[in-house]
Amino acid sequence: MAQKVRVRFAPSPTGGLHLGGVRTVLFNYLFAKKHGGDFIVRIEDTDQSRFVAGAEAYIFDCLKWCGLTPDESVLHGGQYAPYRQSERKAIYRQYAEQLIKDGYAYYAFDTPAELETMRELLKTKGSSSLQYDHHVRMNMNNSLRLLPEETQQLLDAATPYVIRIKISPDEFIPFTDMIRGDINFDTNAVDDKVLLKADGMPTYHLAVVVDDFLMKITHAFRGEEWLPSAPVHILLWKYLFGLDNMPEWAHLPLILKPDGNGKLSKRDGDRLGFPVYAMDWTDPVSNEITKGFKEIGFLPEAFINLLAVLGWNDGTEQEIFSEEELIEKFSIEKVHKGGAKFDFEKAKWFNHEWIKKLDVEHYAARVKEIFKSNGIAIADDHYLNKVMHLVKERCTLLPDFYTQGSFFFQAPVTIDTAAIKPKWDDRKNLFFIELVKAWQLSTLWESTDLELSFKEIAAANSLKTGELMLPLRIMLVGGKFGPGVFEIAAAIGKKATIARVEHTLSLIE
RNA sequence: GCCGCGUUGGUCAAGAGGUUAAGACGCCUCCCUUUCACGGAGGAAUCACGGGUUCGAGUCCCGUACGUGGUACCA
Known part of the structure; x- marks a missing residue:
């Protein structure tokens, strides 16, 4: 790798930080550190309707707890600031306009109602696709169909519009995924995605490409759910910055529900009785608290460890890894292709293993807090240390120190x-x-x-x-x-x- | 529906054409300990299915099934 490795985690501040999110951070971080590179956190807050107060600060709290410190971010600064996309709003438009000028994008004035009508029509016609693509775009209200003067008139009249990418049919977009190998997409299956929204904000598709270029990202790791839109991103790279500058991609497998089917969600945790978020998350509107791994008594070392081996394995029998070992041994090529069901029992086993070897001094304060919340004030630190040594091998979660050790104090x-x-x-x-x-x-x-x-x-x-x-x-x-x-x-x-x-x-x- | 990705015990997984198909979690039995845990020994349980290719296939190819993701002016 000639250039310095630069990776990014790009969350949307919309709520609690999910297990899968932390694992994405972890793989980014591990890869960066292994290659002496930089780990950047970029806040993707382009959807104002989904913005949740406090979510951004919460994300950084979680990263801090996990010990995954960004080299650059809204919090840590950096030479590519700002790192919040809402503050970069002005940057994106010029690229969208550039695409129009080059014939790769167009203005679309269709109202939500018109789009709905189009889909209804497609549905009644029995079309296999309900997408806004080359099949339908010449029937729509956009600058491709309109005369240049008509488009200009609409623009002058401040008619709301979006900018859409123009996907040519019958092309193949090949690319190599670091985990999945060569993948080929048929452009006939991809739609004319919106690049710039009516409110002037970019969609993820435009923003991710522009920012990855501007921030000199060399490797882009993200969840598998992004695979279907990869061809749009690749086309954007081709049109805007050249494929030679495009980062290498890796699409991470999903973390699935322990039972049944589908992606693991917060609701599954509530239903099955285990956390899904890294730390407690309080919804600012409902004030509902969702439990986090930290608060129920997981050690960050264990949390990181269990996440690392969910979808990755170094090929040996080793299962307990410290962060240093993970940095040394991690390789993106050994990440699995298939999703993994989350097993809370095994997660607890990891924590148990880490508690058995925890540094008593380091966790004394936390354990003292746990006793205190149970009505036992501990004054003698030396005695507490002794007790912790005596009981730690029978503790799975941090609060077990209380249940296993209260009789030493009362x-x-x-x-x-x-x-x-x-x-x-x-x-x-x-x-x-x-x-x-x-x-x-x-x-x-x-x-x-x-x-x-x-x-x-x-x-x-x-x-x-x-x-x-x-x-x-x-x-x-x-x-x-x-x-x-x-x-x-x-x-x-x-x-x-x-x-x-x-x-x-x-x-x- | 269409498109993409995937599929080794209940779960996480090793495995890169020739193995008695590792290991871990969980479960069960036993030992240690006259508690619980730790530790140790053992056990049950797996290559989704069907076709190829090959002397030989969990490993390669093609189908099928199943799962999963996408199909938004959400990320």
Whole structure:
């Protein structure tokens, strides 16, 4: 690659940032970083009717959380600013006019009602296509059919118009996709797409080509849903800037619903009980909150990891990748062609793996917040670190630190005495009374000391330790879970241990 | 309807003409642990179908089916 690699993610600020969107960012980012290139974020806000307040800032928040920092964007600046298409409005018109001058585009004055009539007519005629194309354009109200003076008159009278690309029939548009190989499109199937809208804004088709050229984009990655309109973009490149300057294309596979069919959508997440957006998204109109991966307790490392391997695989058995490893190993050619169904169970497994190896110091603050929201204020950071080490391998989501570790900070609220009672008897009761006495006097409070004295007393009473450990556990943690009992006793200390044993003893009486 | 793209266990997937068709998630059994988890061992389960090409096809070609995307003055 002779030129410096430059890629872009070009979202529309219309709502929450979807899994698929983040993956598109990720693949762009990985490719750029691998090749020492730049990653640009361009805001494609050309549809004013779909603009949603706050969506743009939200997108950048998500990127920040994921650790995918743009080199250039509305937020990060750059020499190709502005990076918001609405602010580039004036730029696009000249290219549209240029196309008209060169005979590749034309003015169209058709009203929405007229377009509707055309489609109705096509439908009744049983036409296979309802498109505005070479079959119908000479029957429409446009500068191709009108006399030049008539067109000028309409223009002078400020008649609303759009500019459409003029697609010639019977041509083939070949191009190479980095993932899919050679693809050939028949122009007979492509319509005269609107390039410039009546409000003066460009459509995606014009804007993407113009901006990719102006911003010197070398590789353009986007979702597979764009494949059918690729010939329009290629034609635009040919007419405007030359095919030699066109970026290389890669159309990414879709992320599909886990069940049923179709693209994964926010609604599927709501329905099936898992997030689809990277972070919580609050709809500014309805105030409805849609849960995000961040908030339910995913680690960004895990989120990135699971997205990377959804539609990509390095050919080895490795599944856990750090961002550095992904940058090193990623290759666009190994991205799959087919869509992948999203599996939340596997997503959780990735998070579990990352939590097992998480840096306790780094996540202490977040975990502290989780405890706090559950009514436990943690003052001792050192103790928290210890607890996190003890329980992290049994946490799948960050809030599990609370469910798995709350008893380290406060006595269990509910105690599963039902699990003890059936096998309870006086001998066991006596054992625990004796144990409390012994521990009361003990000056040593390491888990090994506790285990030793526990076993000695059990042996002295001819009781099996196994039958006593479960009751002890339940006294200390409230249920049948958690790390080793003696480690727990050692951690919570003499006072709490004895208090909890005595409390449960009184409950069983 | 038309056009495009796709199709290896339930899911993610390795596989680039010759393999006993990897691995992971999930599920099941067992071991470890008298908790839960981790870890370990094992198990059930797959090349959509039909034709070719070839000595030989999951791999190449052609159909069919199915899926998916597009078919907007949305991106």
